[in-house]
Amino acid sequence: MDSIHILEKLIAFPTVSRDSNLALIGYVADLLDAHGVPCQIIHSEDGHKANLFATIGPADASGIMLSGHTDVVPIDGQNWTLPPFEMTKRDGKLYGRGAADMKGFVACALSACLKASRMTLRTPLHLALSYDEEIGCIGVRSLIDMLQAAPQRPLLCIVGEPTSMQVATGHKGKLAARAICRGREGHSALAPLALNAIHLGCDFVSALRQEQDRLARDGARDGDYDIPYTTIHVGKMNAGVALNIVPNLCQLDFEIRNVAADNPDQILDGLRAAAAHIAAAASTIAPAAAIDIDITNTYPGLDTPANSQAVAFVKSLTGANDTIKVAFGTEGGLFSRDLGTPTIVCGPGSMAQGHRPDEFVSVEQMRRCDDMLDNLLRRLAGHRLQTA
Ligand SMILES: [Zn+2]
Numbered sequence: 001m002d003s004i005h006i007l008e009k010l011i012a013f014p015t016v017s018r019d020s021n022l023a024l025i026g027y028v029a030d031l032l033d034a035h036g037v038p039c040q041i042i043h044s045e046d047g048h049k050a051n052l053f054a055t056i057g058p059a060d061a062s063g064i065m066l067s068g069h070t071d072v073v074p075i076d077g078q079n080w081t082l083p084p085f086e087m088t089k090r091d092g093k094l095y096g097r098g099a100a101d102m103k104g105f106v107a108c109a110l111s112a113c114l115k116a117s118r119m120t121l122r123t124p125l126h127l128a129l130s131y132d133e134e135i136g137c138i139g140v141r142s143l144i145d146m147l148q149a150a151p152q153r154p155l156l157c158i159v160g161e162p163t164s165m166q167v168a169t170g171h172k173g174k175l176a177a178r179a180i181c182r183g184r185e186g187h188s189a190l191a192p193l194a195l196n197a198i199h200l201g202c203d204f205v206s207a208l209r210q211e212q213d214r215l216a217r218d219g220a221r222d223g224d225y226d227i228p229y230t231t232i233h234v235g236k237m238n239a240g241v242a243l244n245i246v247p248n249l250c251q252l253d254f255e256i257r258n259v260a261a262d263n264p265d266q267i268l269d270g271l272r273a274a275a276a277h278i279a280a281a282a283s284t285i286a287p288a289a290a291i292d293i294d295i296t297n298t299y300p301g302l303d304t305p306a307n308s309q310a311v312a313f314v315k316s317l318t319g320a321n322d323t324i325k326v327a328f329g330t331e332g333g334l335f336s337r338d339l340g341t342p343t344i345v346c347g348p349g350s351m352a353q354g355h356r357p358d359e360f361v362s363v364e365q366m367r368r369c370d371d372m373l374d375n376l377l378r379r380l381a382g383h384r385l386q387t388a
Pocket residue numbers: 069101102133161
């Protein structure tokens with residue numbers, strides 16, 4: 001079945017991360033089953049979502065894994081001129097939520113699996129589909145647990161996030177955290193007798209910005225990124241009830257996106273120390289003053305050596321001469337860290353279209369991805385690969 005036809009089916013499942021993806025997983029499982037390919041379905045704890053893993057070819061050998069997430073970001077508040085959950089084909093472009101990020105790749109990978117089911121492979125092809133990637137690479141972790149317990153690990157993983165079919169070897173890691181700043185409420189007319197939690201929060205934001213300045217000036221650098229150093233950013237601040245009440249609570253959501261040479265836990269330790277210092281200074285006014293920091297999500301960066309065999313292998317599939325690193329995070333860092341599987345990010349479409357209204361992938365990009373996977377199938381049929 002042609003990848004574009006499959007993409008049309010996939011876009012029609014509104015798999016926004018907050019909703020179930022089971023209808024899509026059921027469609028994929030039925031499609032594979034009709035071609036004689038069994039699959040494992042790993043449900044989330046509440047049973048509303050699932051990962052899917054399938055192998056085509058010999059069961060006793062390590063293979064090449066194609067990885068994609070099935071969830072998409074919401075369309076809320078976006079000005080779509082085309083139906084988001086119905087594929088529109090126009091001027092060589094295929095529109096719909098997830099076309100670029102990343103149902104286009106999932107469709108190509110499925111099409112390749114169906115072709116593989118009619119071939120005799122000497123090295124297996126694996127398909128790994130996840131849920132809840134868009135909210136912090138959550139779902140794939142149970143799939144990785146399953147693969148960790150399996151007798152063999154994949155030789156290579158291709159994560160098909162949109163890179164315009166360029167071969168990407170890395171992305172930054174991410175640590176997301178919430179700072180909960182506690183002061184003491186009071187009448188605003190007597191503000192100096194209370195402790196304003198927003199003021200505490202602002203002092204902590206200053207500490208975050210000082211740390212950002214230090215990292216930009218003295219931190220590790222990786223010139224392959226547009227922003228070559230580790231970044232710190234506050235994305236949300238919640239506080240206050242009314243102007244005449246000194247607020248007693250201020251919550252800040254912030255993140256650290258680190259280059260490979262920086263350790264986000266160490267950076268966070270420094271920020272915790274700064275928070276403790278700010279709270280201690282305020283405790284003379286209100287003994288209950290505190291800034292507590294909770295980690296809300298983390299995933300590791302990806303840093304596959306550009307001169308590795310895995311990179312050379314994928315370059316030979318696409319015909320690329322060079323490699324890039326991408327700004328956005330992927331599940332690749334987890335595959336690399338937790339399975340030791342060399343991982344590359346390479347997929348159709350561009351993240352310039354991801355997460356936006358009228359998202360699209362071009363037919364040309366889909367064809368280039370199909371070509372890469374056809375080349376892969378030829379390799380898998382020809383050899384029992386020991387390393388990628
Ligand atoms: Zn994605």
